[in-house]
Amino acid sequence: MAFCTVQARPLESGKTIEPHQRGSSSTTLRRSNALRKARAIFRKYLPEYVDSSVVTRPWWRTAIVGSDFDWRSPFYSHFIRDELLETIYEWLGTRYRYGGTSRRGIDCSAFTRRVIRSVLSVNLPRVSRYQATALVRVSKDSLQFGDLIFFTGTNRKIRRVGHVGIYIGNGVFAHASTRRGVVFSHLSEGHYRQRFLFGGRILNAEIAGTFWN
Numbered sequence: 001m002a003f004c005t006v007q008a009r010p011l012e013s014g015k016t017i018e019p020h021q022r023g024s025s026s027t028t029l030r031r032s033n034a035l036r037k038a039r040a041i042f043r044k045y046l047p048e049y050v051d052s053s054v055v056t057r058p059w060w061r062t063a064i065v066g067s068d069f070d071w072r073s074p075f076y077s078h079f080i081r082d083e084l085l086e087t088i089y090e091w092l093g094t095r096y097r098y099g100g101t102s103r104r105g106i107d108c109s110a111f112t113r114r115v116i117r118s119v120l121s122v123n124l125p126r127v128s129r130y131q132a133t134a135l136v137r138v139s140k141d142s143l144q145f146g147d148l149i150f151f152t153g154t155n156r157k158i159r160r161v162g163h164v165g166i167y168i169g170n171g172v173f174a175h176a177s178t179r180r181g182v183v184f185s186h187l188s189e190g191h192y193r194q195r196f197l198f199g200g201r202i203l204n205a206e207i208a209g210t211f212w213n
Contacts, residue, residue, distance in 0.1 A: 030181050031093030038092060038184045045170045045186060060085055063145055063169065072203045074120055075146030083119050084146060088166065088174045088182075091115065095181040108164050111176040112148055115166060120202065129161040135200030140187075143167050143199045149187075151195040161197060 039059060042050050049060045063081040074080050091114075097105025101114065109128040116124055124131050132150045143149065145168060153162025165175030171187040187193055 027093065027095070030095060034093040034181065034183045038089075041172055041184045041186055045172050046168065049169075057089060058086065065145055069144055070201065070203075073144065073146055073201060074204055075144075076204075080119060081145060084115070084166070085168075087115050087118050088184075091182045092184075093181055094176070096176050096178050106176050106182065108176040111182060112164050112166055115174075116148075116202070122202065128164040131164055132161045132198075132200055136203060138199040138201050140196060140199065144201075145169050147199040147201050149173055149199045150197045151192065152197060153195075159197070163195065167199060 039050070042060060049063055051059060051061050062078050063085060065076070065081070069076060075084065091103075091106070091111065094103055094111075095105050096107060098107050099110075100106045101110040106114070109124075109126060109131060112128075112131065113124045113126060116122055125134055128150065131148060135148060138144075138147060147167040149165050149167045150161045151163040151165075152159055163175070165173040165185070167173045168184070172184055173187065174182065174184050176182050177185065185192060187196060
């Protein structure tokens with residue numbers, strides 16, 4: 001099986017993230033709803049991540065990982081974990097658009113591709129099923145922060161990859177939902193529980209590299 005690897009690296013000095021576009025009331029509403037749901041999900045499933053004294057960004061604490069965390073993952077670095085959460089935050093509320101790759105609309109695989117490229121400087125394949133074959137496969141019980149998670153398409157009887165998200169922990173993941181745009185969701189939600197296939201992990205390499213364009 002082919003897989004991609006990347007060298008973990010510290011945050012770059014002066015790095016900025018593309019600002020979220022707020023061009024319409026519907027965009028603002030999606031953004032507000034996505035933030036509200038994110039806080040609710042984190043408080044329920046990842047309370048150790050939440051800083052209750054902060055209501056604006058960043059409202060999360062550094063994501064903590066256990067002693068059994070796979071040290072080969074670039075997300076072993078708390079700098080990289082923080083940057084992943086920050087980058088996802090900037091995309092929250094972006095509407096879903098099939099084939100979209102920008103703030104005006106984005107689909108699930110473009111979202112994971114853009115986030116991972118921003119945080120790790122790695123270019124994943126554009127399509128979710130190819131992303132699945134590019135990573136080291138992991139089971140549901142072995143999922144950890146930063147893994148990609150793969151689901152069937154809307155027809156779950158066809159057991160092939162049709163959707164992808166980014167796993168955060170304790171069932172929480174970020175993805176571009178067809179109905180709600182970029183949001184945090186939980187694996188216990190019925191359609192995601194039924195459609196889940198497997199996870200995929202990016203590993204460190206001795207030499208940083210970009211494997212796809």
